[in-house]
Amino acid sequence: MRWRRDDSADARLIRRTMLRIGLQSALVVGATVVLLCAVAVLVVLRSQHDEQNATLTTAIARADDVSDPPAGTWLVVLAQGQIQATSGLPPGLPDVAAIQRVRADGIATTEDFRVDHEREYRVRTERAGDKVIQAILDLRPAHIERSRLVKALLVSGVAGLLLAVLTGAWMARRAVLPLVGALALQRRFVADASHELRTPLTLLSTRAQMLRRRLRGQPAEADVNGLVEDAGELGAILEDLLLAADPRENVPRQPVELGALVRQAVDAATPAATEHGIELVVLDEPAAVWVSGYEAALRRAVNALLDNGIRHAHSRLRVALGVSGRQVRVDVADDGPGIDAAVLPNLFTRFAKASSDAAPGERRRYGLGLSLVSEIVARHGGSVAARNPDSGGATLSLSLPLLRNGQVSGGAPQADSR
Numbered sequence: 565m566r567w568r569r570d571d572s573a574d575a576r577l578i579r580r581t582m583l584r585i586g587l588q589s590a591l592v593v594g595a596t597v598v599l600l601c602a603v604a605v606l607v608v609l610r611s612q613h614d615e616q617n618a619t620l621t622t623a624i625a626r627a628d629d630v631s632d633p634p635a636g637t638w639l640v641v642l643a644q645g646q647i648q649a650t651s652g653l654p655p656g657l658p659d660v661a662a663i664q665r666v667r668a669d670g671i672a673t674t675e676d677f678r679v680d681h682e683r684e685y686r687v688r689t690e691r692a693g694d695k696v697i698q699a700i701l702d703l704r705p706a707h708i709e710r711s712r713l714v715k716a717l718l719v720s721g722v723a724g725l726l727l728a729v730l731t732g733a734w735m736a737r738r739a740v741l742p743l744v745g746a747l748a749l750q751r752r753f754v755a756d757a758s759h760e761l762r763t764p765l766t767l768l769s770t771r772a773q774m775l776r777r778r779l780r781g782q783p784a785e786a787d788v789n790g791l792v793e794d795a796g797e798l799g800a801i802l803e804d805l806l807l808a809a810d811p812r813e814n815v816p817r818q819p820v821e822l823g824a825l826v827r828q829a830v831d832a833a834t835p836a837a838t839e840h841g842i843e844l845v846v847l848d849e850p851a852a853v854w855v856s857g858y859e860a861a862l863r864r865a866v867n868a869l870l871d872n873g874i875r876h877a878h879s880r881l882r883v884a885l886g887v888s889g890r891q892v893r894v895d896v897a898d899d900g901p902g903i904d905a906a907v908l909p910n911l912f913t914r915f916a917k918a919s920s921d922a923a924p925g926e927r928r929r930y931g932l933g934l935s936l937v938s939e940i941v942a943r944h945g946g947s948v949a950a951r952n953p954d955s956g957g958a959t960l961s962l963s964l965p966l967l968r969n970g971q972v973s974g975g976a977p978q979a980d981s982r
Contacts, residue, residue, distance in 0.1 A: 578736075578737060578740050578741065578744060581736050581737075581739075581740045582732075582733040582736040582737050582740070583733070584736070585732045585733065585735065585736035585739075586728075586729040586730070586732040586733040586736065587729070587732075588732065589728040589729060589731065589732030590725050590728050590729045590732070592728070593724050593725055593727075593728035594721070594725055594728075597717075597720075597721035597724055597725070598721070600717075601714070601717040601718075601721060604713065604717060605710070605713070605714065605717075608709075608710060608713055609710070612706045612709075612710070616686050616701055616703070616706065617674065617686075617688070619634060619637065619701055620637070620674070620686065620688040620699040620701055621688065622634070623637050623639065623699040623701075624639075624688065624690050624692065624697045624699045627639050627641065627692075627697050627699070629641070629648070630648050630649055630650045631650070633650055633699070636701060636702045636705065637699055637700060637701050637702070638650040638652070638653050638654070638657070638699070638700040639697065639698070639699055639700075640653070640657075640658040640663070640697070640698040640699075640700070641695055641696070641697050641698075642663050642667060642695065642696040642697075642698075643694065643695045643696075644694075647660075647663075653700070654679055654683065654685060654700070654702075655679060655680075656677070656679045656680075657677065657679070657685065657687070657700055658687075658698050658700070659675070659677060659687050659689070659698065662675065662687065662689045662698065663689055663696050663698055665689075666689045666690065666691050666696050667691065667696045670691045672688065672689060672690040672691070673688070673689050674686065674687070674688045674689075675687050676703070677700075683702070683704060684703045684704070684707070685700050685701060685702055685703060686700070686701045686703055687699070687700050687701075688701075761802055762799075762802055765795065765798055765799055765802065766799070768795050769792065769795035769796065769799060772788060772791045772792045772795050773792055775788050775791075776788040776789060776791075776792055817856050817857050817858060818856070818857075818858075818859065819854050819855075819856055819967055820854065820855050820856070820857055820858075820859045820862055821852055821853065821854055822853045822854070822855050822862070822885065822892055822894070822964070823851070823852060823853045823885055825859065825862060825863055825866060826846075826866055826883065826885055826894060827846070828863075829863060829866040829867050829870055830844060830846055830870065830883055832867070833867070833870040833871070833874065836871075836874055837874050837881060840874055840875075840877075841879065842874050842877045842879060842880065842881050843879060843880045843881070844874075844881050844883070845880060845881065845882045845883070846882075846883050846884075847882060847883065847884040847885075848884075853885060853887060853892045853966070854966070854967040855892060855944070855964045855965065855966065855967050856944075856965070856967045857943075857944045857964070858943075858944075861940045861943070861944075862940065862944070862964075864936065864940065865936070865937045865940040865941060865962060866894060866962075868933040868934065868936060868937045869894070869896040869937060869960050869962065870883070870896060871933060872896070872933060872934060872960065873896045873897075873898040873900075873960070874898075876898050876900035876901065876958065877898035877899055877900050877957070878898075878899050878900055879899060880898070880899050881896065881897070881898050881899075882895075882896075882897045882898075883895070883896055883897075884897070887966060889966075890965060890966050891946075891963045891964065891965065891966060892963070892964050892965075892966045893961055893962070893963045893964075894961065894962050894963075895959055895960075895961045896959070896960050896961070897953070897957060897958070897959040897960075898957045898958055898959075899956060899957040900957050900958060901957075902952040902956065902957055902958050903950055903952055903958045905952075908950060908951075908952070911934060911950045912934050912935055912937065912938035912948050912950070913935055913938075934948075934960070937962060941962045941963075941964065944964050944965070945964070945965050946962060946963050946964040946965060947962075947963050948960070948961065948962050948963075949961045949962075949963070
């Protein structure tokens with residue numbers, strides 16, 4: 565049986581979370597390793613520096629002659645105008661200039677001396693009585709020791725990074741799998757419940773409409789009208805639940821002419837606006853505005869904004885489409901009571917609630933519709949916004965990245981591959 569890679573939305577969520585936590589763990593471990601390596605190297609450097617200076621100082625203090633210096637060192641003595649040096653003195657040494665300076669002012673000096681850009685020596689020059697003694701220490705063993713330390717730290721650091729990535733990915737998988745299972749179970753429950761409720765609710769709505777026709781003109785007509793409206797709201801809630809349970813992330817993106825989509829949505833919403841006594845006005849719009857995305861999802865988002873505007877407008881609903889830079893924006897402005905200031909920051913969260921002190925006739929209600937708008941627009945790389953203009957009412961907007969791929973005539977542009 566051939567193995568197939570699971571490419572569902574939940575599987576992608578697991579992989580993204582594993583990668584993210586693994587990378588975060590690697591960054592933390594990497595920063596820790598770098599810090600520890602830097603501290604270790606600084607400690608070793610300081611220790612070597614102190615040890616080297618102590619070696620030179622001791623060699624000068626015990627120097628009776630130049631014939632028997634400590635291992636790895638050479639001695640140079642200036643006495644009675646004559647310079648004596650240990651045999652095998654490195655080329656380019658002694659540092660005669662340093663000897664003459666110390667002879668003149670008596671101030672001891674310590675300098676690092678490089679020969680042919682390869683070998684490095686530490687040179688200390690002191691005056692002892694009528695003599696000037698210069699001790700030379702080969703720094704190559706210290707450099708080799710330091711290089712070995714750095715290599716060991718690098719190897720252990722890389723191994724730690726790999727271990728951190730693997731451990732982080734394993735822990736992320738263990739942490740996310742139960743959440744993904746719960747999310748999938750929730751989606752199935754919502755989809756199954758909504759689907760099972762749709763048929764009886766449709767029958768209830770149909771019977772309520774038939775009853776309304778029979779009781780037209782009678783005192784009970786108002787109550788039946790409320791029943792029909794409540795059945796319609798329940799149907800809309802069920803549709804929203806079905807949409808929320810079906811993200812449709814696997815649908816391939818295509819170029820969508822947003823202007824045509826908005827016009828079609830307005831035409832479809834006009835009968836409902838007329839029934840509510842709302843004038844639906846479309847302002848001037850660009851000739852052709854293209855975006856990349858899922859046409860059905862974008863249509864649902866625009867429909868949700870129009871439905872929200874029709875529910876809350878008093879007499880007029882304005883729809884505008886405009887382009888600003890690399891963004892295209894759809895504005896839906898109503899002349900209703902506006903949005904409660906307490907709700908405005910969280911308007912696009914699920915079931916946002918208006919304040920309890922709002923007037924009964926002026927209270928706006930929010931369900932899943934606007935949260936679905938936010939989710940759809942976010943999937944398309946856009947954003948949503950809401951505001952209360954000074955002129956009154958409320959304006960809800962969605963912004964999407966504009967698809968720019970040259971001027972097109974007689975057809976749609978190709979989807980941007982970026």
